Amino acid sequence: MPEKTLEAYPLVTEDDIDPEFVQRVAATPGGEHILDCYACGTCSASCPVRAIDEEFNPRRIIRLALLGLKDEVLQSDFIWLCTGCYTCQERCPQDVRITELMMAFRNVAVEEGYPHPTVKAIADMIEQYGIIMEIGEFENEKREKVGLPARNVPPDINRGILKDTGLTKTLSKAKPRPSTKGEEGGEA
Amino acid sequence: MDMAFFLGCIAPLRYPGIESATREVLDRLGIIIHDMDGASCCPAPGVTRSFDKMTWIAMGARNIALAERQGMDILTICNGCFGSLFESAHLLAEDPKILREVNDILGGLNMTVTPHGVQVRHFAEFLARDVNDRAIQKSFKRKLDLNVAVHYGCHFLKPSKIKQLDDPERPTMVDKLVELTGAKSLEYREKQMCCGAGGGVRARHPDTALAMTKDKMDIIKEAGADCIVDVCPFCHLQYDKGQKALGKGYDIPVLHLAQLYGLAMEVDPKLLGFKAHAVPVNLEIGDKR
Numbered sequence A: 001m002p003e004k005t006l007e008a009y010p011l012v013t014e015d016d017i018d019p020e021f022v023q024r025v026a027a028t029p030g031g032e033h034i035l036d037c038y039a040c041g042t043c044s045a046s047c048p049v050r051a052i053d054e055e056f057n058p059r060r061i062i063r064l065a066l067l068g069l070k071d072e073v074l075q076s077d078f079i080w081l082c083t084g085c086y087t088c089q090e091r092c093p094q095d096v097r098i099t100e101l102m103m104a105f106r107n108v109a110v111e112e113g114y115p116h117p118t119v120k121a122i123a124d125m126i127e128q129y130g131i132i133m134e135i136g137e138f139e140n141e142k143r144e145k146v147g148l149p150a151r152n153v154p155p156d157i158n159r160g161i162l163k164d165t166g167l168t169k170t171l172s173k174a175k176p177r178p179s180t181k182g183e184e185g186g187e188a
Numbered sequence B: 001m002d003m004a005f006f007l008g009c010i011a012p013l014r015y016p017g018i019e020s021a022t023r024e025v026l027d028r029l030g031i032i033i034h035d036m037d038g039a040s041c042c043p044a045p046g047v048t049r050s051f052d053k054m055t056w057i058a059m060g061a062r063n064i065a066l067a068e069r070q071g072m073d074i075l076t077i078c079n080g081c082f083g084s085l086f087e088s089a090h091l092l093a094e095d096p097k098i099l100r101e102v103n104d105i106l107g108g109l110n111m112t113v114t115p116h117g118v119q120v121r122h123f124a125e126f127l128a129r130d131v132n133d134r135a136i137q138k139s140f141k142r143k144l145d146l147n148v149a150v151h152y153g154c155h156f157l158k159p160s161k162i163k164q165l166d167d168p169e170r171p172t173m174v175d176k177l178v179e180l181t182g183a184k185s186l187e188y189r190e191k192q193m194c195c196g197a198g199g200g201v202r203a204r205h206p207d208t209a210l211a212m213t214k215d216k217m218d219i220i221k222e223a224g225a226d227c228i229v230d231v232c233p234f235c236h237l238q239y240d241k242g243q244k245a246l247g248k249g250y251d252i253p254v255l256h257l258a259q260l261y262g263l264a265m266e267v268d269p270k271l272l273g274f275k276a277h278a279v280p281v282n283l284e285i286g287d288k289r
Helices: A021-026 A042-046 A048-052 A058-066 A070-075 A087-091 A098-111 A117-129 A137-145 A159-164 A167-172 B010-014 B016-028 B045-051 B053-070 B079-094 B096-107 B123-130 B133-139 B173-179 B206-222 B233-246 B257-264
Strands: B002-006 B032-035 B073-076 B120-122 B147-151 B227-230 B254-256
Touching (some): A021 A058, A021 A098, A042 A087, A058 A070, A070 A098, A087 A098, A098 A167, A098 B045, A098 B053, A117 A159, A117 B045, A159 A167, A159 B053, B002 B053, B016 B032, B016 B254, B016 B257, B045 B079, B053 B073, B053 B079, B053 B096, B073 B123, B079 B120, B079 B233, B123 B257, B173 B257, B206 B233, B227 B233, B254 B257
Parallel strands (some): B002 B032, B073 B120, B147 B227, B227 B254
């Protein structure tokens, strides 16, 4: 592992801290138990994503949030790296419900105008097709080969819901994100 | 026994063999499933729940309301769908505030959802808990002489507090279902580890997802598996297409439990849809009947 110098850890000053951030998270569905975390590290030790990419460290993310370092939490990639496997949530001795908390962070990021770039693309799919992908001839041919009829999902079926929850409006106000891991989006 | 069959997206559109295998298998077990007109995305938990919790619950509630109208419990074949619908149904039953807000939204579609109105079931736990073992074995026409690496995935048993189906760290439910066919379910390291696809990571950070899949594939190969058996089309997709993307000659076919059961029941192989798989399904299943 390359040695990190002090310069790699920028100084945190008062300006970086948002004292209301943690309350905001605690008031978001899924984030209610964030204040119960006592940083034992069971989550980070259990996390399969962290085993691949040390940048994704659940304990550290929670710590950052508790310290009020809002921008660092909301504008970077790490909250989007969680695969939602629930291993941390199952093992957390304090029932912080970390997986749900990670989703709450994402929800706050979306509300604040920092969704991951793929969020809008997927939401658009859902609005248009009712599901997360287009149903084309290719898909229906595959179905025919196993004796199944064409798949029919009424288009626009979820458009109303996305509008009523305010998601469509929120996503229309998305801002460009300062840091995004440089990977091409994959397909489902 | 009549149930509303919730298809989801990945199975019907990427691996329709999983859907047709399920139909064949349930038919042979005397379970009647009904299509759900107008059912949409469950919605995919990793992506939709990331956007906004109420959108996620409301979309799920709409699907639940459809089943309620049909007067049947929902049967899913996918961990993602099971996760989303089960948790949404749970929240609707436990939290009156959420129920009110959701019904307000559904009101705009002339729909409504009732707490505990329908139960949400997953194909695997339904077979394990509601169908007699002997009845299952009687429907098999042959034994399967296979070493199987079972992959439970993440949204089947967890969060265990609300699902209460099996021990999430050392489960046995799906292993037992697999072994009813005569196949051997292997022990292997990190058996409960995530495949990497979930949480939207497959779409957003495919390299990270694939690195996790590689770890699992290395272990599964080392364990001597003839095939992987999953209960989730998304894990299925990740392992199947993932092996192709990794290109390291793993050649381990990936089967959904419904397809495995289809083999044991000697369902017409065309209906099991193996042609849609990236890793060719060439299996020596022995000749025991």
